[in-house]
Amino acid sequence: MTTEEQAEEARRLEFGRWLFAQECEFVFGATTVDSLLPPDLPEVAFAGRSNVGKSSLVNALTGRRTLARVSQTPGRTQQINFFNLAGKLGLVDLPGYGYNQAGKTVAATWGQAVRVFLKGRPTLRRVCLLIDARHGPNRHDIDTMDALDEAAVNYQVVLTKIDKTKPPELKRTTAALAKELATHRAAHPVIMATSAQEGIGIPELRAELAALAEGSGFR
Ligand SMILES: Nc1nc2c(ncn2[C@@H]2O[C@H](COP(=O)(O)OP(=O)(O)OP(=O)(O)O)[C@@H](O)[C@H]2O)c(=O)[nH]1
Ligand SMILES: [Mg+2]
Secondary structure, eight states, X not given: OOHHHHHHHHHHHHHHHHHXXXXXXXXXEEOSGGGSOOOOSOEEEEEEBTTSSHHHHHHHHHTOSSSSOOOSSTTOOOSEEEEEETTTEEEEEOOOBSOOOSOHHHHHHHHHHHHHHHHHOTTEEEXXXXXXXXXXXXXXXXXXXXHHHHHTOOEEEEEEOGGGSOHHHHHHHHHHHHHHHTTOTTBXXXXXXXXXXXXXXXXXXXXXXXXXXXXXOOO
């Protein structure tokens, strides 16, 4: 990295730190397509299988323990939850896929609302696709990648719970994923490695996402 690139990186990190230290409020939880919040701010959504750590990541990014509800039991988040970060960036915590405790009909409605949201949201700047660093992608994750490719929605893989992996394992998962991502046209090539629990990779992810916020001045 040149000195100039280092200075740019420091500015990105600082802006991310600043933005995510601002007020973040829960706005609305939608369960149906009709009740989605009207598109307004640039948005980042957090998607991935149940229990992968989406709500925990939203809390870690915003430095709040209880903004988004977290649970030991998969299927905790059952709505499309909209958060407003400083009036500059929308954060959207999605219900997980691959598991549900609710009745089938309700689950189908959520699934449909999520699909409509992911495919037709004009303000959606990026989807963070969360994948457990211990397990790598499963069939559902690959299907989601394919659907996002088709909808031309930019997405970035965020590995979660890296505190539970050893470096060689993490390296293997990352290498295999990079190979997979190279075959997906809407995928962002950079894989973020995080632990919401230990705060690892959180400043870097803040910088990455803050660059998408209104008036950030970053690309
Ligand atoms: N060790 C470790 N555990 C984590 C981490 N992030 C989340 N967890 C745990 O994983 C479980 C699920 O976390 P959630 O944030 O509720 O997961 P989610 O993806 O929102 O789940 P759904 O809402 O059910 O789709 C909880 O027990 C968390 O404490 C992490 O970085 N490290
Ligand atoms: Mg959740």
